[in-house]
Amino acid sequence: MxxxxxxxxxxxxxxxxxxLKTLSRESDIDLSSEIKKIEKRAEAVxxxxxxxxxxxxxxxxxxxxxxxxxxxFFRLISEDFIxxxxxxxxxxxxxxxxxxxxxxxxxxMWIGHQKGHDTKENIRRNFGMPNPEGYRKALRLMQMxxxxxxxxxxxxxxxxxxxxxxxxERGQAEAIARNLREMMGFGVPIVTFVxxxxxxxxxxxxxxxxxxYMLENAVYSVISPEGCASIxxxxxxxxxxxxxxxxxxxxxxxxxxxxDGIIPEPLGGAHHDWSSVSLAIKxxxxxxxxxxxxxxxxxxxxxxxxxxxxxxxxxx
Amino acid sequence: xxxxxxxxxxxxxxxxxxEKLNIPGHLWIKCDHCQEILFQKDLKDNAHxxxxxxxxxxxxxxxxxxxxxxxxxxxxxDENLGPTDFLSFSDSxxxxxxxxxxxxxxxxxxxxxxxxxxLNHNPISVAVMDFSYMGGSMxxxxxxxxTRTIERGLAKRCPVVVFTSSGGARMQEGIMSLMxxxxxxxxxxxxxxxxxPYVSVLCDPTTGGTSASFAILGDFNFAEPGALISFAxxxxxxxxxxxxxxxxxxxxxxxxxxxxxxxxxxxxxLRATLSLVLDMVWGCPAV
Numbered sequence: 001m002x003x004x005x006x007x008x009x010x011x012x013x014x015x016x017x018x019x020l021k022t023l024s025r026e027s028d029i030d031l032s033s034e035i036k037k038i039e040k041r042a043e044a045v046x047x048x049x050x051x052x053x054x055x056x057x058x059x060x061x062x063x064x065x066x067x068x069x070x071x072x073f074f075r076l077i078s079e080d081f082i083x084x085x086x087x088x089x090x091x092x093x094x095x096x097x098x099x100x101x102x103x104x105x106x107x108x109m110w111i112g113h114q115k116g117h118d119t120k121e122n123i124r125r126n127f128g129m130p131n132p133e134g135y136r137k138a139l140r141l142m143q144m145x146x147x148x149x150x151x152x153x154x155x156x157x158x159x160x161x162x163x164x165x166x167x168x169e170r171g172q173a174e175a176i177a178r179n180l181r182e183m184m185g186f187g188v189p190i191v192t193f194v195x196x197x198x199x200x201x202x203x204x205x206x207x208x209x210x211x212x213y214m215l216e217n218a219v220y221s222v223i224s225p226e227g228c229a230s231i232x233x234x235x236x237x238x239x240x241x242x243x244x245x246x247x248x249x250x251x252x253x254x255x256x257x258x259x260d261g262i263i264p265e266p267l268g269g270a271h272h273d274w275s276s277v278s279l280a281i282k283x284x285x286x287x288x289x290x291x292x293x294x295x296x297x298x299x300x301x302x303x304x305x306x307x308x309x310x311x312x313x314x315x316x
Numbered sequence: 317x318x319x320x321x322x323x324x325x326x327x328x329x330x331x332x333x334x335e336k337l338n339i340p341g342h343l344w345i346k347c348d349h350c351q352e353i354l355f356q357k358d359l360k361d362n363a364h365x366x367x368x369x370x371x372x373x374x375x376x377x378x379x380x381x382x383x384x385x386x387x388x389x390x391x392x393x394d395e396n397l398g399p400t401d402f403l404s405f406s407d408s409x410x411x412x413x414x415x416x417x418x419x420x421x422x423x424x425x426x427x428x429x430x431x432x433x434x435l436n437h438n439p440i441s442v443a444v445m446d447f448s449y450m451g452g453s454m455x456x457x458x459x460x461x462x463t464r465t466i467e468r469g470l471a472k473r474c475p476v477v478v479f480t481s482s483g484g485a486r487m488q489e490g491i492m493s494l495m496x497x498x499x500x501x502x503x504x505x506x507x508x509x510x511x512x513p514y515v516s517v518l519c520d521p522t523t524g525g526t527s528a529s530f531a532i533l534g535d536f537n538f539a540e541p542g543a544l545i546s547f548a549x550x551x552x553x554x555x556x557x558x559x560x561x562x563x564x565x566x567x568x569x570x571x572x573x574x575x576x577x578x579x580x581x582x583x584x585x586l587r588a589t590l591s592l593v594l595d596m597v598w599g600c601p602a603v
Contacts, residue, residue, distance in 0.1 A: 017356045161528075163548030163556050168566060170491050171576050173527040173547035180501035187507070201528045202487075202549070203499060208498045222494040222525070227519045227552075232407040232487060258491050300511055305502050309463070311495040312456035313402040 001271065004060045010049060013042040050267050053217075055243040058250075059225065061217040062196045066271035068278070070112025070155045073098055073195065076278035077285070078103045081110065084141060090170065093134030095126045095158070096206070098141040100150070103282060106289055109145035111138045111206050112155035115196070129162035129196070132175035135205050139179050142186065151189040151289050154206045159224060161202030183208035184305055187297025191288050193263065193281055194218040194253075195270075210290050210304050212258065214250035215277065216265040220258065221248040258311065272280040344531050349501055349542075361582045372540050372583055374520060377429040377444040380479055384587050385433035385440065392431040394464055397457045399426050406444040407554050411488040414450060422449045426457035427482070430465045432472075436591055437599035444479040447521070452482035454526050459496025464528055466503040469512055476507060477515045480531040483549075484524020497529035504533050513597050515590060518545050518568070518577065530597040536593055537577040538586070539568035545576075 003011040017038050024031040053061070061067075074081045078101030086092040098111040115128035122128075138154075145152050161172055183190065183206075192209035198220030214220065223231075225243035230236040253259045263280045266273040292300065343356050347373035359366070363383055364373040375383075381390045401411040419425065427449035433442050443465040444451045454462075462478065469476035485493035507514055516534030518527075521544035528547050539545060546566040554561060564570050568580045581589050594600040 029362065161547065163552045164564070165553065165557065165561065168546055168553070169574050171532075171574065173545075174532045174576055176528040176547070177497075177501055177530070177532045180498050180529060181505045181508075184498070184502035185505040192410070200494060200527055204494055204497060205528075208502070220491055220494075222490055223487055228487050242407070245403065245407065247403050248491070253491055256491060258495055305506070308495060308498045308502050311492060311499055312460050312490060313400060313489070314456045314460060315398045315400050316396050 002065055004057070004064065006049060006053075006057050006060070007268075010042060010045050013038055013045060018040065018215050027254075044266065047091075054226065054240070055219075055249050056240040059197075059219050059243055059248070061269040061271075062219045064269060065117050065270045067115075067157075067196050067269055068274040069109075069117070070114050070157060070195070072274065073155055073278060073281065074099070074101055074110045074112070076275060077101075077107075077282045078108065078110070085137070087133045087136035087140055089136060092135045093126075093131050093137055094124055095128055095130040095162070096134035096138050098138060101287055103289075106286070108285075108289075109141055109150050109152045110155075111141060111152065112156040113203075113206070115157055126162055128158045129160060130158065130202060130205075131162050131164070131167045132170040132172050135161075135175035135179050139175075139182060142179075142183065146188050148188045149188060151191070151292070152186070152209075153285055154190070154192045154209065156192060156194040156198045156203045156207055156218075156220075157196035158199050158202045159197055160184050161205065176201050179205045180208055184299060184308070187300055189289060189292035189295070189300055191285055192267035192303065193284075194220050194250075194259070195281075197279050199224060208304070208308065210292060210300060210307065211260050213261050213263050213281075213284060214253050214259045215263045215270060216250055217269050218250055219248040220253045221246050337375070341546075345373075345378060348552075350439035365583055367430075370541065370582070372520065372542055374447060374481070375583075376448070377389060377446050377479075380425075380444050381429070381442070383583070384590065385435055385442070386437065389434040390431055391433070392429060392444070393468070395425065396428055396462050396534075397425060397460060399455055399457050399489075401488070402492075405488040405489070405490070414488065422446060424449065426455070426461070427452045428458045428461045430461045432468065432596070435594065436600060436602040438594070439472060439474040440594075441465050441472065441474055441476045442478070445481045445519075445526075447481040447483075450486065452480075452526070453484060453486035453493070454482055454496050455493050456496065458482075458486075459493070459499050462496075462500045463503045466500070466507050466514070466530075469514070470503075470507055470510055473510070473512060475513045475515065475598055475600070477517065477590065478530060478534075479517045479519055480522045480526055481519040482522060482524075482526035484526055494525065497525050499534060500530040513594060515587065515593070519543055521545070523547070523549050526592045532576065534578075536579075538579050538581045538589065539571060539577045540583060541568055541580055543568040545571050 081101035083099040097114045115248045116122035116125045190209040191211045225239040228242040229238040250262045270277045347366040350369035352368045364375045404431040406483040430443035515536045571577045
């Protein structure tokens with residue numbers, strides 16, 4: 001597994017353990033007490049690193065190439081997931097995926113940004129940066145869910161909507177804005193999880209929900225720390241400071257009242273254990289859907305509006 | 317001519333020139349587009365549109381209200397709402413300092429003016445964004461005031477008109493700025509359900525989070541000629557794709573040809589256009 005830069009001290013200890021194990025196997029010398037000692041140290045270093053993560057370190061975990069992706073979550077969490085394609089107007093955007101699934105028998109419409117785990121897949125998925133047709137596909141599927149009374153579950157994981165010539169020509173702004181307005185009006189429950197990167201309007205475009213959750217090492221931000229640094233600090237290398245200022249971590253987002261809760265991840269990040277994270281998300285979905293299943297469409301709409309209506313800090 | 321004479325002559329010349337050009341600078345302005353030197357008053361009398369080439373200068377909020385609505389009909393609302401640095405955000409300058417400077421410069425609390433006005437004696441709930449206040453960026457106050465403008469339209473059952481001019485979400489308020497996009501767009505869902513018209517007038521520039529929320533969601537989207545309207549700014553796109561952008565890219569006329577706005581409307585025609593469409597869909601006859 002790819003180690004992140006701040007995990008380097010840990011990587012060195014693991015390497016040492018491996019070397020000693022090989023040595024003891026090949027030379028028949030008992031090094032088990034030595035190994036145990038280093039393992040203990042590694043454990044201490046591990047806890048020390050992960051319990052004091054800086055925002056930019058969390059960001060690195062959120063962007064880890066092995067972090068579980070939307071399609072994998074759909075399949076791990078729901079039975080008989082079936083993917084549905086296309087916006088019926090222009091094309092099928094691989095950077096946003098969606099389809100029907102059943103979670104413990106409960107039918108839902110899944111929507112999510114889709115990143116890849118390697119360069120080839122990432123190029124195909126445009127690194128999870130949707131074009132307008134992605135948002136329009138998401139809208140089409142959500143409208144279908146609304147029509148058939150199915151709850152909507154969305155997973156957010158994008159650096160942002162794609163900034164390209166064609167995206168502008170086809171109305172990136174309009175595609176996102178329309179989703180914000182339409183999602184507010186649906187009469188079915190909507191639950192959103194920020195599973196990795198919650199990048200700006202491109203994230204929010206599928207994120208207007210009754211309940212919003214952050215995975216422990218996910219981030220949610222109005223602009224990427226790099227983008228913020230290059231505009232405000234005129235230096236993209238100041239991204240660490242920007243990340244701190246922007247308050248992008250799960251704890252910050254919940255503290256500001258923008259998300260309702262945090263889904264715990266295994267120490268080191270979700271990429272170490274996809275299935276435990278899937279179970280935690282599944283449990284949360286089932287709790288929320290059970291709670292909201294008795295609410296009328298009007299109540300669901302009103303409470304969703306009230307939630308976002310209350311956001312903002314100002315003096316008067 | 318001795319060198320001293322030369323200096324004396326040069327000095328004399330300087331004095332002459334200064335005298336000739338000793339006209340208060342704010343009386344004259346050069347057109348950004350055709351380079352014509354314009355008399356400020358002529359420009360103001362022409363709705364801040366260059367009489368020679370038709371270039372639309374940016375306009376301050378109060379001038380815009382005076383130009384479009386019935387004389388002295390505007391009554392401001394929510395003027396007391398002010399921004400606060402709840403994230404303790406600090407880059408090269410603290411957000412608190414930036415707020416203070418912007419307030420001193422614009423003499424207003426935040427980047428939008430809102431309230432009630434009349435158009436041919438018909439009530440309109442209106443908001444005008446002010447680009448000179450931190451680039452018209454949308455933080456909590458802007459989002460709240462826009463939302464209240466929409467809600468006033470709902471409560472009073474009158475059309476809502478918003479003039480946008482904004483670089484997008486305000487970074488200094490982090491995620492809370494982003495959420496203003498959902499809040500304002502959500503309010504428009506309610507307005508739409510109530511069957512009340514909403515007109516968005518997109519002025520230069522309207523980009524980022526503002527364009528991707530209430531600015532583009534009008535029943536009518538009218539754009540001012542030449543206005544930059546985009547989701548991603550031209551510089552961001554150039555950096556991403558590493559090629560030069562075509563001429564006129566993301567200008568009002570480009571959006572018209574790509575189906576994103578209903579019309580590009582000359583500012584001098586805007587009052588008439590607004591009156592006409594609002595009368596057609598809502599019954600606001602010009603008296």
